[in-house]
Amino acid sequence: MSRVVILYGPPGSGKGTQAELLVRKYDFIHFDSGRYIESLVHSKEAAKDPILMRERKNFDTGILCTPEWVLKVTRDEAIRVAKSGFNLVFSGAPRTLFEAFGDHKTKGLFDSLEKHFGKENVSIILFTAGENVSIFRNSNRKVCSVCGLPLLESARASHCGLCGGSMRTRTLDKPEIIKDRLVQYRTRTFPIIKELKKRGYQIKTIKAEKLPFEIFKSVERNLKLG
Numbered sequence: 001m002s003r004v005v006i007l008y009g010p011p012g013s014g015k016g017t018q019a020e021l022l023v024r025k026y027d028f029i030h031f032d033s034g035r036y037i038e039s040l041v042h043s044k045e046a047a048k049d050p051i052l053m054r055e056r057k058n059f060d061t062g063i064l065c066t067p068e069w070v071l072k073v074t075r076d077e078a079i080r081v082a083k084s085g086f087n088l089v090f091s092g093a094p095r096t097l098f099e100a101f102g103d104h105k106t107k108g109l110f111d112s113l114e115k116h117f118g119k120e121n122v123s124i125i126l127f128t129a130g131e132n133v134s135i136f137r138n139s140n141r142k143v144c145s146v147c148g149l150p151l152l153e154s155a156r157a158s159h160c161g162l163c164g165g166s167m168r169t170r171t172l173d174k175p176e177i178i179k180d181r182l183v184q185y186r187t188r189t190f191p192i193i194k195e196l197k198k199r200g201y202q203i204k205t206i207k208a209e210k211l212p213f214e215i216f217k218s219v220e221r222n223l224k225l226g
């Protein structure tokens with residue numbers, strides 16, 4: 001039976017890295033909803049589809065995509081993966097209460113996950129990191145200038161371990177922007193966690209201030225993997 005793991009945590013807590021580690025070591029597919037939506041609205045089919053065209057316009061102009069549509073496409077994709085027999089890992093999604101639980105007329109993502117994977121196969125992990133750690137990691141994030149491979153903020157390499165390209169610091173993560181993202185994270189995620197507890201989910205909390213491989217050991221232990 002395949003399973004679903006949902007990782008939540010503030011920006012810089014390394015949830016994306018942990019998701020990638022699950023992909024590399026176990027049969028997981030990392031579902032990055034932001035990237036998935038971008039690929040949908042920029043696909044060839046989008047030019048012939050009025051709904052995709054509408055969402056493309058929203059996406060490209062920075063307006064939020066229609067929540068009902070986001071919920072529908074992420075739910076469809078999750079079901080497709082469930083049927084293929086792979087495990088699924090989400091990092092930071094579902095992002096809103098509506099995406100997570102729907103409303104009186106629409107079923108939410110958790111309803112579909114419970115139906116197709118079984119509630120006992122849905123695990124939720126919450127990473128915690130102090131605000132200073134979040135800000136430090138986000139403002140010292142080094143990536144390869146050629147292939148985009150990230151480098152740990154504590155590593156000193158000047159060249160990429162994959163392609164040999166030079167490393168650069170990502171400048172888009174300015175402290176004031178990160179602070180804003182932290183506020184957004186709290187106001188959006190905490191109500192979802194609260195609702196999940198009400199539904200009977202056990203939320204596993206992992207401190208995410210060590211190196212990724214050490215955090216991954218806790219993740220494996222929590223998920224009874226390995």
Ligand SMILES: [Zn+2]
Nearest residue numbers: 144147160163
């Ligand atoms: Zn590279």
